[in-house]
Amino acid sequence: ASRTDRLIEWCRTHEGERKKLFSDSTQDAREEGRSKQQLRHGKNQIYIEMAKAIFLHDETDEFRALAATNPGVFASSIRSRLDVLKTKYRKQNTLLGQTGAGRTYEDLLSNEKTKNILAAITKDFPWWADLHGWWRTNPAYNNTFSAADVGQDFSARAVEL
Numbered sequence: 001a002s003r004t005d006r007l008i009e010w011c012r013t014h015e016g017e018r019k020k021l022f023s024d025s026t027q028d029a030r031e032e033g034r035s036k037q038q039l040r041h042g043k044n045q046i047y048i049e050m051a052k053a054i055f056l057h058d059e060t061d062e063f064r065a066l067a068a069t070n071p072g073v074f075a076s077s078i079r080s081r082l083d084v085l086k087t088k089y090r091k092q093n094t095l096l097g098q099t100g101a102g103r104t105y106e107d108l109l110s111n112e113k114t115k116n117i118l119a120a121i122t123k124d125f126p127w128w129a130d131l132h133g134w135w136r137t138n139p140a141y142n143n144t145f146s147a148a149d150v151g152q153d154f155s156a157r158a159v160e161l
Contacts, residue, residue: 003054007081008127010053011134017046021082022134022141047075054078086141089131092121093144100144102137105129 011018021043051074055067066073093100095117100108108114121128135141 003058004081004085004127006054006057007050007078008130010050012130014049017049018134021046023138043079044072044075047078048072050078051075085127085131086135088125089128089135089141090143092125092128093142095121096144098144102142104136105132 011021048071051071052067055063055071055074058064058067096108096114100114100117103111103114105118108118131141
């Protein structure tokens with residue numbers, strides 16, 4: 001598995017840390033009936049934990065050794081990779097535009113207008129579905145997201161006026 005695959009898998013299996021890392025909001029926590037996840041030790045500590053999971057099983061002997069003895073050396077690389085993923089995620093979202101803003105992956109997949117776009121997105125960027133599940137309503141990551149209700153049809157409403 002690639003390093004990015006291991007990064008995504010780590011995020012899947014470490015929900016609390018993932019929420020801390022990607023800015024758990026008070027509103028999300030309230031809507032889900034849980035407490036907001038607080039970032040106690042800083043993101044760097046999370047990056048170190050991620051580094052262990054990603055690089056302890058690396059193909060490169062040197063990286064495996066560093067992950068075992070000094071995983072902190074990978075923190076900036078992980079931060080950079082997450083920034084690259086964010087940039088690519090945003091680029092893919094432009095293909096969906098406002099049509100896909102805020103909608104779940106399952107909603108988009110079941111929609112005739114968006115399922116072919118999704119196929120192209122996930123072929124080019126296989127981590128999009130996971131990232132969309134975590135980032136779709138977070139404007140820090142999804143700049144096509146609108147806080148308006150997904151089902152609102154503003155153009156039809158404007159015509160009525």
